[in-house]
Amino acid sequence: MTPSLFPPALFAWYDxxxxxxxxxxxxxxxxDPYHVLLSEIMLQQTTVGTVIPYFARFLxxxxxxxxxxxxxETEVLALWSGLGYYARARNLWxxxxxxxxxxxxxxxxxxxxxxPGFGPYTAxxxxxxxxxxxxxxxxxxxxxxxxxxxxxxxxxxxxxRRVRGIxxxxxxxxxxxxxxxDGVQALFDLxxxxxxxxxxxxxxxxxxxxxxxxxQGLAEALxxxxxxxxxxxxxxxxxxxxxxxxxxxxxxxxxxxxxxxLWELPGAPWRERAYRAEDAAHHAPLKARWRVLGEVRxxxxxxxxxxxxxxxxxxxxxxxxxxEDKEKTGEESALVPHAPESLARLPLSSVMRKCLALGGRLxxxxxxAHRAAG
DNA sequence: AAGGCGGGGCC
DNA sequence: GGCCCAGCCTT
Numbered sequence: 001m002t003p004s005l006f007p008p009a010l011f012a013w014y015d016x017x018x019x020x021x022x023x024x025x026x027x028x029x030x031x032d033p034y035h036v037l038l039s040e041i042m043l044q045q046t047t048v049g050t051v052i053p054y055f056a057r058f059l060x061x062x063x064x065x066x067x068x069x070x071x072x073e074t075e076v077l078a079l080w081s082g083l084g085y086y087a088r089a090r091n092l093w094x095x096x097x098x099x100x101x102x103x104x105x106x107x108x109x110x111x112x113x114x115x116p117g118f119g120p121y122t123a124x125x126x127x128x129x130x131x132x133x134x135x136x137x138x139x140x141x142x143x144x145x146x147x148x149x150x151x152x153x154x155x156x157x158x159x160x161r162r163v164r165g166i167x168x169x170x171x172x173x174x175x176x177x178x179x180x181x182d183g184v185q186a187l188f189d190l191x192x193x194x195x196x197x198x199x200x201x202x203x204x205x206x207x208x209x210x211x212x213x214x215x216q217g218l219a220e221a222l223x224x225x226x227x228x229x230x231x232x233x234x235x236x237x238x239x240x241x242x243x244x245x246x247x248x249x250x251x252x253x254x255x256x257x258x259x260x261x262l263w264e265l266p267g268a269p270w271r272e273r274a275y276r277a278e279d280a281a282h283h284a285p286l287k288a289r290w291r292v293l294g295e296v297r298x299x300x301x302x303x304x305x306x307x308x309x310x311x312x313x314x315x316x317x318x319x320x321x322x323x324e325d326k327e328k329t330g331e332e333s334a335l336v337p338h339a340p341e342s343l344a345r346l347p348l349s350s351v352m353r354k355c356l357a358l359g360g361r362l363x364x365x366x367x368x369a370h371r372a373a374g
Numbered sequence: 375a376a377g378g379c380g381g382g383g384c385c
Numbered sequence: 386g387g388c389c390c391a392g393c394c395t396t
Contacts, residue, residue, distance in 0.1 A: 039391080040391065042391090043390085043391040043392090044390090044391070044392045044393070045379090045380085045381090045389090045390055045391090045392055045393090046380085046381080046382090046390065046391085046392095047381095047382075047383070047389085047390050047391095048390090048391080049382085049383075050381075050382060050383080050390090051391090082380090082381075082382095083380080083381075084379080084380025084381045084382085085379060085380055085381085085392085085393085086379085086380080087379070087393080087394080088379095088392090088393085091393085116393095117392095117393065117394090118393085119392060119393045119394080120392090120393095121391075121392055121393085122391085122392070122393080125391065129391095137391075139390090139391045139392075140389075140390060140391075140392085141390090141391065142391085156375090157375070184391090185391090187391095188391055191391090192390095192391090197388075197389065197390090198384095198385075198388085198389095199385095225388080225389095228387080228388090229377085257378085257379085258378080258379070258380090259379090259380080260379095298380090298381090299380085299381080299382095300378095300379080300380060300381085301377095301378075301379060301380065301381090302377075302378060302379075349380075349381095350380075350381060350382090351380090351381095
């Protein structure tokens with residue numbers, strides 16, 4: 001007897017417990033496709049609590065999909081600053097432009113899948129939530145719920161294949177076909193509130209009666225965690241230099257790759273060996289009396305980063321930006337002075353905002369320049 | 375199939 | 386500290 005993914009108890013629980021998230025329409029009302037699209041892109045590998053303030057700011061600045069499509073890519077990237085996975089911002093902007101140019105919002109999974117940044121999950125989620133297509137998007141929540149409901153003691157691609165098959169079969173269940181958007185969001189809420197990765201609250205779970213992992217005492221043990229990959233340490237050396245007006249020298253990273261298109265403090269390439277303050281002479285963007293401002297640590301998905309930050313104050317910047325556009329030649333992009341009040345509207349990563357926060361120490365303590373790190 | 379791609383909240 | 390999150394893309 002295969003358990004149902006969408007029993008009546010699930011909808012009853014959802015109708016009582018559903019989270020009033022800002023992109024959700026009131027019960028019974030149709031969801032705004034633009035709101036659903038925007039939230040789903042933001043929610044990729046990102047928690048609800050993190051997304052909510054970003055979602056609000058985006059809607060305030062870009063109330064409609066057409067407004068987003070008409071914006072500059074850089075402004076979208078700036079509004080995305082701190083949210084991470086910045087390719088999402090570019091893809092979101094490109095997707096909005098494609099939809100606006102076409103004049104019709106794609107409604108089916110197949111059409112949504114063609115938009116940039118729309119993989120199998122996001123396409124299915126938008127189709128189900130915004131357009132009531134009976135398809136079950138498989139995210140981390142759904143994978144966990146299904147793995148437990150069917151006691152799938154698998155991992156990796158094998159688990160994904162089984163889960164996908166079960167999700168496709170579940171899409172045929174009558175209760176789900178009557179309320180596809182509520183059905184998938186019920187699974188999300190279930191995964192967030194009850195069927196949690198650790199310490200699941202099976203006692204009040206509407207799926208508990210049919211849950212095979214629960215019956216076998218395996219609920220918390222499934223799904224099996226992926227083997228952990230090691231995170232190597234990398235080191236950088238960056239320079240925070242200000243002129244008398246408080247302007248900071250920044251450069252733009254290449255448009256693709258890590259932190260693509262974001263501004264950063266000039267510095268030396270990130271490497272496996274630590275830098276010392278003495279390396280300033282070789283890597284500094286200009287001649288100055290550099291002081292150690294501090295060390296900034298930051299964790300990325302696949303490596304840890306430790307940045308040594310040197311600072312200096314100049315009365316005025318020397319002539320900068322010899323070449324207008326060096327990016328095509330593969331060289332570093334030009335240094336550009338930025339006023340402090342403009343930083344909030346600039347595409348900046350969280351790690352660089354940490355570095356800039358050390359700038360407060362520039363104005364203080366007028367002691368002698370440090371000669372060494374640590 | 376595997377790895378690059380952010381960041382923060384939680385235990 | 387490690388783990389996980391409403392994943393996608395490239396190789």
